Amino acid sequence: MPRLTDEERAEMLPALEGWALVEGRDAIHKTFVFGDFNEAFGWMTRVAIAAEKRNHHPEWSNTYRRVEVTLTTHAAKGLTRNDVELAQDMDRFAAGMSQRR
Amino acid sequence: MPRLTDEERAEMLPALEGWALVEGRDAIHKTFVFGDFNEAFGWMTRVAIAAEKRNHHPEWSNTYRRVEVTLTTHAAKGLTRNDVELAQDMDRFAAGMSQRR
Numbered sequence: 001m002p003r004l005t006d007e008e009r010a011e012m013l014p015a016l017e018g019w020a021l022v023e024g025r026d027a028i029h030k031t032f033v034f035g036d037f038n039e040a041f042g043w044m045t046r047v048a049i050a051a052e053k054r055n056h057h058p059e060w061s062n063t064y065r066r067v068e069v070t071l072t073t074h075a076a077k078g079l080t081r082n083d084v085e086l087a088q089d090m091d092r093f094a095a096g097m098s099q100r101r
Numbered sequence: 102m103p104r105l106t107d108e109e110r111a112e113m114l115p116a117l118e119g120w121a122l123v124e125g126r127d128a129i130h131k132t133f134v135f136g137d138f139n140e141a142f143g144w145m146t147r148v149a150i151a152a153e154k155r156n157h158h159p160e161w162s163n164t165y166r167r168v169e170v171t172l173t174t175h176a177a178k179g180l181t182r183n184d185v186e187l188a189q190d191m192d193r194f195a196a197g198m199s200q201r202r
Contacts, residue, residue: 037149037152037153037158038153041146041149041153044145045142045146048138048142051138052138052139052142057138057164057165058163059162059163059164060162060163060164061160061161061162061163062159062160062161062162063158063160063161064158
């Protein structure tokens with residue numbers, strides 16, 4: 001899985017809502033805030049299953065209803081289509097939940 | 102739920118295996134390393150259910166098979182029995198899994 005080309009970056013990254021490039025790393029970050037811990041961890045569980053199926057896993061931290069996510073592809077030392085697709089999974093699973101932001 | 106007394110700290114904290122006080126916060130920390138993501142997230146799921154039942158939640162981050170945990174009681178501004186008991190749950194759930202450390 002190669003790193004995204006400049007053309008792919010220009011097309012794919014702006015299409016990801018709420019995701020921002022991480023300073024000093026070729027990675028993207030987003031903060032998800034849910035209604036409570038039950039929602040946050042329920043979402044994490046859906047993501048975990050999708051991540052395992054893709055064999056591509058997030059770096060993430062959780063405190064109560066907040067989840068901070070960083071995506072990058074260690075083997076490629078930067079962003080690949082796997083990161084874009086996992087980000088899309090995460091956004092799709094969060095849609096319709098009572099996120100505060 | 103009051104903060105632990107000095108006597109309780111002296112008795113309870115050394116009995117927690119692998120947990121260390123966090124510098125600059127009245128909190129405890131432990132790193133759990135499992136065999137793979139499936140084990141790590143399976144363990145997190147058991148902990149999440151226990152945490153929700155206790156209405157006492159961890160600060161934790163996960164990268165693949167590693168989970169970093171910090172426990173403290175925000176309402177008490179420090180360590181309480183809830184933290185000790187959640188730490189004990191975490192250790193009990195991890196026992197018998199293929200942890201590397």
